[in-house]
Amino acid sequence: MASIQTTSFDTIHEIYQQPEMWRQTYQILLDKEKEISEFMTSHYNEETTIILTGAGTSSFIGNILEFVMPKYGFYSVKSVPTTDITTHPEAIFNKNKKYILVSFARSGNSPESLAAVNIADSICHNNIAHIIITCNENGKLVKEYAEDNRLILILPPETNDKGLAMTSSFSSMLLASMLLFDVKKIVNKKEGIDNLYKKGEYFISTYSDQIKKIAALDFERAVFLGTGELKGIAEECHLKLQELTDGKVVCLFDSFLGLRHGPKAAINEKTLLVYLFSNDDKVFQYERDLVVQTNQQVKPIAQIYVSQKKRSTGNVVFDLEVLPDRMNFTEFDAILYVLIGQLLGFYKSIDLKLDPDNPSASGKIARVVEGVIIY
Template identity: 65%
Template sequence: MGFVNSNTYREIFHQPEMWRQTYSIISERKEEISNFLSNYYNNDVTVVFTGAGTSSYVGNILQYLMAGYGITNYKSVATTDLTTHADTIFLKNKKYILVSLARSGNSPESIAAVDIADSICGDNISHIFITCNAEGALAKREPKSNVLSLILPDATNDKGLAMTSSFSSMLLMAMLVFDLNNVEENRAGVDKLSKKAEYMLNRYSEDIQKIAAIDFERAVFLGSGEKKGIAEECHLKLQELTDGKVICLFDSFLGFRHGPKAALNEKTLIIYLFADDEKTLKYEIDLVVQINQQIKPAGQIYVAERKIEQTEVKYDLEMVPETYENTKFDVILYVLVGQLLGLFKNVELKLDPDSPSASGKIARVVEGVTIY
């Protein structure tokens, strides 16, 4: 049980408290954030979410939520793409808000993305920095009127290699920023979200530890819409924390049919992140039934807001929150399955949860990148 003393274990399990603290930061700075958005956002402005690796997946989720916040122009572009192809992202005569998401704020591309965007856009760009490290290069940049710097609680600056509480807290903070008009009612939503997560972490950890002991060599995470971005994050968590010994894929349910399904075999664990709406769920269940008619996977898990009534398929784990009413933040809960699978498969493989990369192929902050 030495893994319970690891940073990674602690960082996964303290997420509910980090979310409450994240809400408090937004609540306390409501007026400042509101003034910034009033000054720099209108319907002619494009919001660009950017980050590297896990941080970029936050943007991939947010782009499915922005319309619900009344944001009309938006895109998600990784800093790793922006650094090499900024001139295809930014047009000199257009206005932008670049939302930089970063755990450390020290990745070379995080700084380069801001500098390159400024060089192309000049006065037509403003910035929101969402970072977990008050001492990072991004947070330490010279204050400017067109920059809103939001620092998450220090404990979200995960010490483990794999981003866990940093990911979920950055996602929540961005959701709260762009839903600022509802900041007071969102207090109750964040509290319900945190209680759901506490239940799920305590209720399902032992079950997921048992599934992690299954002999599987591949894992596939499937999600539709915003949950595809969660599937993307989950696939990286399991692959990082097992040092690549488990090869992982992600896709949408419908997209998976178009070729990627060839990766399935009897050594594959499949994780379904089911949709809340009935129409999308029908597409998803159809794929699950088809898969089970074609192969016998090593194991199958689903995560959903409620128990799925289905007789054709036997699941190894049904991961459903306790009965709390739904919140607009519930998509965040779905990442817990990837985090827990990564942690417990890491333990099963006798790796170090905080430093799983025995060869040093990957590091907490990416090294060796020269910006040209």
């Protein structure tokens, strides 16, 4: 395992522990293979819509899975934040349809997470079942909602991050869901998990110092770009950097193609650009064209290349090239990309003389959301 720097901050420990958490998460899902299979057999058929939900970072897991789950044979899938279910449930649920609601929750105590389950039950009655993936065995989602139509998966206690920012909780819940929805093949995935562990260790030990140097640059904005499931990873990266810097760095995310349609106006000479490149060669052509065009129009303060393999982007020069996937490709490699946002966020927080574990000096944001009244 990569050596963890001597520091009192929980956040960096929670970032560095992720490869081990991924191995432990795999073992938890493997041990529950029979229970998961029986639950899916009982509650899922071709008429079932799977709703993926959570708030903030937890909701981004669903945005990623929308692109992943068709690979496992699930096409009727929607990612809907608990915040939207709470306010507009009638736009989400039809009482005559069949659903599985998958709730992602670090603490399991967020008001909207609890409300989403209650609202879904009140509308759908016997037409809904629940999968709860959480990092807290003592959360209300576990304690108050353990019923016959629930599958509850509790991840290693260390994934219940103590820091404000979700790090190991995010990546471990994402991995758990990828294993869950392909549970029939879970026994054969150990080699892929072992490779993911090694790649995570390599990423952290090889690139942390270089990312720290990039974080010390005087950028005021950051834009993260990804395509398909990597757009959801870009979404998580943008939030990590923005919340860990208490909004002092304003961040955006988009797809490479989507950036052209207006958001590119935000890029200036004080912008850090982070490209999460696709492994698909056809998709990469679209991404490369955007990079070349952008560099012809503006000179950002720095650019980071993150990819599973090195490919040409013309004459564009990158300030950092992150290539963590020199070992065999695995289906889980997209998870690795989140490390760039987490590490940038941590080191930029330090650079700005903030407390990464509690960067919000004014209390604008908190580890578990506060001030929400459910009506």
